[in-house]
Amino acid sequence: MTTTSEPPLQLTAGEQLVRPSTSLGVLSRPKGEVGWKSWLFTVDHKRIGIMYGAAALLFLVVGGIEALLIRLQLAVPGGNVLSEDAYNQVFTMHGVTMVFLVIMPMAAAFANYLLPLQIGARDVAFPRLNAFSLWAFLAGGIFLNTSWFLGGAPDGGWFGYAPNSGLVFSPSHGMDFYALGLQITGIASLVSAINLITTVLNMRAPGMTLFRMPVLTWMLLVVQFLLLFAIPVITVALFLLSFDRLFGANFFNVAAGADPLLWQHLFWIFGHPEVYILILPAFGIMSEVIPVFSRKPIFGYPFMVFSGIAIGFMGWGVWAHHMFTSGIGPVSVAVFSLSTMFIAVPTGVKILNWLATMWGGRLRFTTAMLYSVGAVAMFTIGGLSGVTHAISPADTQQTDTYYIVAHFHYVIFGGSLMGMLSGLYFWWPKAFGYKLNERLGKVGFWVLLVGFNLTFGPMHILGLQGMSRRIHSYAADSGFNLWNAVATAGSFVIAVGVLLFFWNIGLSRRRARGAPPLGPDPWDARALEWMTASPVPTHNFDREITVTRQDEFWHRKWGYDENGKVVRIAPTAEVAHDGSAKGVHLPSPSYWPVVVALGLPFVAYGLIYNLWITGVGALLILGGLYAWVFEPPDDPEDQAHDDHHESDPSGDTGNGADGGGSQDHNGGSADGDGARPLAAAGAPAGPAAESSGNQP
Amino acid sequence: MSDVASPETTVSAPAATGHTAAAHPPTTTGLTHNKLAMWLFLGSECLLFGALIATYMFAKSRLPAGELGPNDVFDIPFTSVSSFVLLMSSLTMVLALSALNRGEERNFRVWIVATALLGGTFIAGQVYEFTVFYNLGLGYTTNIFGSAFYTLTGFHGAHVTIGIVMLMSTLVSSVRGRLSPRNAETVELIGLYWHFVDIVWILIFTIIYLFPQ
Amino acid sequence: MGTGGGRAGRRGGRVVRRLSLILVALAVALIVAGCADEHPLDTLTPAGPDAEEINDLFFPVLGVAIIVFFLVQGAIIYLAVRYRARRRAAAAAAGTDGDESDDLYGDEEYPEQVHGNLRLELAWTIVPTILLTVISVFTLISLVELNKVSAAEDDLRVTVVGQQWWWEFQYHLDGDTETPPDIVTANEMVIPVGQQVPLEITSRDVIHSFWVPRLNGKKDAVPGRTHPWVIEADEPGRYMGVCQEYCGLSHAYMRNYTVVLTQAEWNEWVEGQLVDAVPLEPGDPGYEGQEVFLANCANCHVVNGVTDVNLDGVPDGMDDYDGDNGDDDITSALVAGAAPNLTHLASRTTFAGSIFDLYEDRAKRIPYLEVAERGYLNRGDLEAWIRNAPERKANDADGARGMTAFPGLSDGEIDALVEYLTTLR
Amino acid sequence: MTQTPSVPTEAAEDVQPADAETEDVAAEHDAEHEHPSDRQYVKVALILGALTALEVATYFESVHHLGDAALYALLVVLMVLKFIYVVAWFMHLKFDSVILRRIFVAGIVLALGVYLVMLTAFRIWGA
Ligand code: HEA
Ligand code: HEA
Ligand code: CUA
């Protein structure tokens, strides 16, 4: 029930840089730095970030294959690659997979890997909760996809409008998997949001004020707040749906007087903030990449920050633009129509600031830069078509046509995914110590860009010509043949582009073997994460960094001469850390996050099939939580100054205090400045307590 | 040069917070991770219960005439008493915390037990109420009001139950001598949760029970 | 932004230029080709006042969007060309493959460091705001315009009912939607030209959306709710519509037509529709078919005057098709509780969610009112439909929606049925 | 326990002192962070009890001549008062960091905002 708090940083312990690993009396803690166990039980934010990214890429292939099936089916009129039923499952899962299992976790990958680094922290606030988030997300994603083999995937569309998603109209278990699976990934996102907000607010390096944080950190922070407040809304919506389906409740039972629009409101109150959850991380990435390769600081930093915050805020007031034709009444339509339009303003500010950043720069068109600039260009197209939807009368001609499909692929694929691909090329050397091949990367970019526009450009035309979305087939005389064929061709060009990316990973990895190690700062970049070795050592920074301005790292390398010209003041190697610090205390790996996360899909299967399985899941969760609570986040025995409760490792944990936290009150403070080189970079939890209420 | 004039709103120096603050190494805000996290969680819960309450209000407004509704089942005097009981548990909760802060272990235990008992009484009342409603013919699937009512109050009841379990665990650790003013924050955070559950009931009691139907 | 440097780059440039020329030419050709097709659902060729109103709003906004598009994309291309860092000649000569960007760009290349410019920021906050404010004014005007109902209280009013996966149209000639409808038809809504017809849109099962793109925007058909809408056409003709909200298996097969007739023709159509069918006597052509029909089909389908359940009132029709406030055993087999009224089937030109033609192609050139006499029956599709409807149009395995298959009917019986159906004019 | 050999903090030229606002917050914080006494808690509880009693009283006809609108208003005011008392005193939000206050208020304001708009769109008021 209590302790999940982890004081990751303040302790100096151990002779070498290893995680403490000793017995807890019951089970020995996981140990080791290599091998699968070191990944499965890790609590290191970087490994967790990498695993998030890997999972997202895996699901990208899954969602992409689903997309290719859609395109194959629609290549010619009356296609018969898929049955109606299969088609409905495929497009539903395509949407769900891409949104919840690709873009969101990819954003989580960047957030996990980079947030602590960008603010100069040792780890996130709650490393074990962080691991839990990862595994819960993965459990949810896998759970969702097992539905394919268990009688059919969800078939209600990604926004699952009631009553079509109800038991009567969707009698297979598909929509149960949808409701429960998204519930699980929702828990993961919520926990992670709390964790990351705490990290940003509480663990910044000395001098790292909010307005010195990199724009990426800012955008990720805004996203975590959006998640914090949006997830509970869909949680409730999904509960209502599940209760209707599983227990016969009447929330969407029209015969009992219910109104199906309730689902739409709840879904889109979540759903619209969700689309900004998808795009803001990419905006953040672009705001890191473009300055570096323009050799200029970001233009209008405060405006970049405030426009991001403004987008986050305004995103809450526009949800019903998805419901212009739902019959919400002309007044509601008018209000939401106007509020939606004005979101173009802060977004436009961002676009123009990126352009202004490039203005007068020395643009180096690396692959990362190409993707970022491509994302600016493509997102603008999607944003502009978004404004034409916001004009509600016009939207009555557009809703549920391919014009909408074009809009959201331009913003999501062209904005979010391209932005994230940019981020992958940019930070790949940071995470793995070698660059992805630039030449292949550039070829890949152009292939992807061409394929993307071939696929989704024609959809604007198709939509305006009246082609509905979510149709498994169209008549030969509807006039849709040509552009559908083009779109299908384009989607395979995209597939080539994506395959090139994967090939690039393999190739670069092979080539990097035996190559000399890459420096900490291959791009001559600006933010703190570039100030430590690549790949980032487990302990992040060797020394605490005191921040005195934005782009601290850059300013340590570069200064101005008397004419105001930029001159080098220190070689990078001198400024950056080499990752050689010893004796940095690291939080210990743990079994329990995995165990608790594993319990979740069991509970869900049980609700669908047999409550006994739920029992097993509940046992896993409760047992895992219990063990979690009694496991000190840091292994006490390893700590020289651990002057109490070694004999009873459960220490204070029964009431929520944990070993790590209490050490500080006693021995911890004995550390002088030098003894706690990393102390201030991160925060200790003090007497730890976190109610299990934090893990709904 | 690089800093565009920017308002700096955060605390970069350690600020003392909480009773044990002096011993804390600094966090940027001066707040412990746990406390920040708890408040974030409570902020998030606002939207959860908000959605449930809104769903209830909406459902009630759509209840077809002639169906079993709030007027047919509610027993306001009874619910008033159990609401009062829950409200008072918030008092005993703060008293427990304050006792712990002063290091009065025994008083702490007394107040914690009182809090848990009051919470338990509330839950018992709810179980009783549900039984009565059920016997009056209002099942979970009976109509849209039944579904919404049981879902909302059920979620709340589950929160109270979790709260009770947490209270009991602090009691256990106190008895085992592991609780001291030093880690009073644990209790403070559980208290926050407990009070939050209480204010949710303040809303529910007024909106669901007392508003003229 | 090519990858090669030096001479290779120049050669590359030429190739790229030639390639892009070809691409542009191809694109133009494709667009021209694409536009040559017929687009029955085109949103950009309005044929009614509402659709026109919408387009008059949409095109200017699209114009603004296109201008912004060119400005932004133009700026990107300009910046990319103008400020692109030149690689150091030495690096290019050394033939490095562009992978080591550190070596390729000199330190001296740091440009002036500009952090921002308040005036610019304000400019690009304020200008879009003004632009959007103007747009929103026009949006509001259009909204008001589109919500105006000019029809009188007692003018024709049509209740549109969506269900899986066809449309029912209930005509209230006196505009009173509380009373039972005067005419009930399926999939083809016939209206007089130049007259605004108020609609009341609802559904019997899941959410559908009624949309005839060339006449007006769409409106969702939500069970339990009735949404007002209007439809009006400037010219007589046949306007295709589709169900526009995902509604399950055969969502793609849920179309409809709005047939617009001159006032005189429309009056004639109404008169025809108001007449009930006459039960056939033995010896009448189609009599055998009627018997088969009564034995197999009358469970679900109504033929006014023939099946024992008459059209005596259809309120909103969730599960109460005949308005007797009881479950209708005729249709309780279906989730939606209803099947198309077949009284005047033969006067329609399409069937089953308007996905099949009832008459061969040339019917499209026959005046609407004369199809039943002069049309050439599309026997193939109709027979196939009767024999095994789910094969032609997916429905659920539970048999609770859509039409069931009749594997037991002999060829003769099917012929008889078809013959009978053609008598239902 | 070993010490890392490196310098404790990485000295960049001038570590900016915590700016004015920061210190204010901290100071204010220290000053204010006195826990209310038990007596105050009991007082708050009494007020809460009284407010509840008032609320319940409305159920017993007494104020029904006021009409529904006034009754709603009264109940809402009482409810909000109770809410604020608990949050401010029992949950210490009155005394705690502004950050916490902002987080919680953000949640409440957002919830109120979106759900009231939703219910308004459903036109449930006045039904
Ligand atoms: C990454 C996700 C993302 C983003 C960022 C956006 C951004 C926007 N979206 Fe989009 N949207 C989706 C994802 C996204 N959307 C999805 C997934 C759906 C479909 C869901 C479904 O039905 O399945 C959807 C659907 C959708 C609809 C509903 C359509 C319908 O179903 O009928 C609407 C309607 O208003 C809309 C509007 C907008 C607007 C106005 C923006 C704005 O934020 C865009 C602002 C950006 C710009 C305008 C460009 C840059 C600005 C300038 C250069 C300044 C100058 C510009 C002007 C003055 C115009 N979107
Ligand atoms: C993040 C969001 C995202 C992304 C990236 C994509 C990517 C793609 N989407 Fe998207 N799409 C959605 C989100 C997204 N989509 C959503 C939310 C919906 C709405 C769903 C709904 O209506 O409910 C939708 C719906 C949707 C439709 C409409 C379906 C319909 O309404 O009937 C179509 C149709 O063409 C489509 C196509 C594509 C294509 C071709 C891609 C491509 O870009 C995909 C590219 C990726 C690959 C091609 C993977 C690469 C493959 C390999 C490396 C393996 C190769 C192996 C083999 C060939 C065997 N999508
Ligand atoms: Cu009916 Cu789609």
Ligand SMILES: [Cu+2]
């Ligand atoms: Cu939206």
